[in-house]
Amino acid sequence: xxxxxxxxxxxxxxxxxxxxxxxxxxxxxxxxxxxxxxxxxxxxxxxxxxxxxxxxxxxxxxxxxxxxxxxxxxxxxxxxxxxxxxxxxxxxxxxxxxxxxxxxxxxxxxxxxxxxxxxxxxxxxxxxxxxxxxxxxxxxxxxxxxxxxxxxxxxxxxxxxxxxxxxxxxxxxxxxxxxxxxxxxxxxxxxxxxxxxxxxxxxxxxxxxxxxxxxxxxxxxxxxxxxxxxxxxxxxxxxxxxxxxxxxxxxxxxxxxxxxxxxxxxxxxxxxxxxxxxxxxxxxxxxxxxxxxxxxxxxxxxxxxxxxxxxxxxxxxxxxxxxxxxxxxxxxxxxxxxxxxxxxxxxxxxxxxxxxxxxxxxxxxxxxxxxxxxxxxxxxxxxxxxxxxxxxxxxxxxxxxxxxxxxxxxxxxxxx
Ligand SMILES: Cc1cc2nc3c(=O)[nH]c(=O)nc-3n(C[C@H](O)[C@H](O)[C@H](O)COP(=O)(O)O)c2cc1C
Ligand code: SF4
Ligand code: SF4
Numbered sequence: 001x002x003x004x005x006x007x008x009x010x011x012x013x014x015x016x017x018x019x020x021x022x023x024x025x026x027x028x029x030x031x032x033x034x035x036x037x038x039x040x041x042x043x044x045x046x047x048x049x050x051x052x053x054x055x056x057x058x059x060x061x062x063x064x065x066x067x068x069x070x071x072x073x074x075x076x077x078x079x080x081x082x083x084x085x086x087x088x089x090x091x092x093x094x095x096x097x098x099x100x101x102x103x104x105x106x107x108x109x110x111x112x113x114x115x116x117x118x119x120x121x122x123x124x125x126x127x128x129x130x131x132x133x134x135x136x137x138x139x140x141x142x143x144x145x146x147x148x149x150x151x152x153x154x155x156x157x158x159x160x161x162x163x164x165x166x167x168x169x170x171x172x173x174x175x176x177x178x179x180x181x182x183x184x185x186x187x188x189x190x191x192x193x194x195x196x197x198x199x200x201x202x203x204x205x206x207x208x209x210x211x212x213x214x215x216x217x218x219x220x221x222x223x224x225x226x227x228x229x230x231x232x233x234x235x236x237x238x239x240x241x242x243x244x245x246x247x248x249x250x251x252x253x254x255x256x257x258x259x260x261x262x263x264x265x266x267x268x269x270x271x272x273x274x275x276x277x278x279x280x281x282x283x284x285x286x287x288x289x290x291x292x293x294x295x296x297x298x299x300x301x302x303x304x305x306x307x308x309x310x311x312x313x314x315x316x317x318x319x320x321x322x323x324x325x326x327x328x329x330x331x332x333x334x335x336x337x338x339x340x341x342x343x344x345x346x347x348x349x350x351x352x353x354x355x356x357x358x359x360x361x362x363x364x365x366x367x368x369x370x371x372x373x374x375x376x377x378x379x380x381x382x383x384x385x386x387x388x389x390x391x392x393x394x395x396x397x398x399x400x401x402x403x404x405x406x407x408x409x410x411x412x413x414x415x416x
Contacts, residue, residue: 013040028088041100070232134200159191201227234259245273263297
């Protein structure tokens with residue numbers, strides 16, 4: 001049994017699985033039940049000035065039989081009082097001293113107001129603070145959330161106010177709705193954040209009702225842009241975690257968030273540099289119990305590879321995540337079709353003919369038509385393999401000799 005203990009910037013937890021700040025962390029009752037189920041930590045639903053929520057606030061994107069493949073929300077921060085939340089944080093910490101309790105905070109950009117909030121929350125005995133610079137809707141229109149996370153100067157300034165006002169670790173939660181995540185991560189570092197959590201939700205509008213012409217979800221016939229999350233955002237989140245992990249000017253621990261639903265998603269984020277992972281949509285979909293499978297899966301993965309500690313895999317993929325100009329132009333793969341598995345659906349042929357490089361031929365044989373790749377023209381784009389409905393029917397095979405390496409940098413050097 002591997003050692004799953006995690007320590008992110010001094011915030012310790014028995015495993016890397018934390019609940020993200022969201023509806024599942026809205027109350028002490030929920031977080032205690034989550035901890036009973038095995039979650040290693042929780043980021044409390046964002047505390048700040050009292051807000052009023054609209055009633056219709058979520059919408060789901062179903063894809064190919066998968067419900068809630070994506071989720072859109074226009075919910076704001078907690079609508080419960082600071083007093084109630086702080087009292088419950090004390091209770092949860094007392095009952096579960098070994099779990100990480102991080103409290104998410106949001107406040108208008110006034111130093112004294114941040115200081116007051118931090119002082120009040122720190123008294124609860126929580127293990128860390130997470131500054132919500134990510135919420136892209138509602139609060140951002142009031143100058144908070146992603147309005148801060150989209151401005152590096154504000155990120156640095158507000159972070160430094162909080163860091164000065166507290167002794168516990170301060171994490172900065174970033175919005176993905178920016179042109180360059182690493183510049184935002186660097187600003188958090190300059191503000192002396194202990195770590196970065198990413199990502200919050202992606203700006204989105206879930207849809208339009210074709211009968212009523214209402215945007216979805218609508219509030220009395222109208223809607224506003226919301227935040228998109230769930231499995232559909234995982235590639236966006238993974239890229240942003242990797243971008244921050246490989247940036248030498250950031251260099252602080254990361255908590256990965258975005259579309260994580262299984263142990264293998266979590267492993268991918270850890271390999272890409274996340275010390276802990278946070279989960280929201282998958283818990284909203286399936287409940288707290290999913291953490292049991294996540295713990296077991298991570299354990300089995302590590303044991304199967306003889307890796308003693310979960311922390312030993314953190315960042316192992318980061319050196320392989322490079323700029324395009326550092327890729328090997330001499331690496332060559334081609335598609336190969338296993339005719340014994342082919343069901344002659346022609347999907348690969350159509351894809352290659354209409355959208356790739358016209359290098360799959362249809363050759364009549366034994367009363368049917370075989371799809372055969374012209375390897376000399378195949379550019380190894382993978383499209384035919386992606387569209388093929390039969391597992392392992394198309395494989396991508398390496399055909400270069402594996403000895404030569406030539407990057408775009410090398411090409412440029414020879415041009416000078
Ligand atoms: C309904 C809802 C409410 C959320 N509220 C908050 C919040 O109060 N504070 C915060 O930092 N993030 C909030 N989030 C964002 C999540 O913490 C998380 O960053 C995002 O959902 C991506 O993770 P996921 O793909 O696992 O859902 C909320 C997300 C949802 C779906
Ligand atoms: S890998 Fe791309 S180019 Fe090669 S056969 Fe498949 S679709 Fe065509
Ligand atoms: S997509 Fe796959 S199954 Fe269909 S014809 Fe091509 S190789 Fe055969």
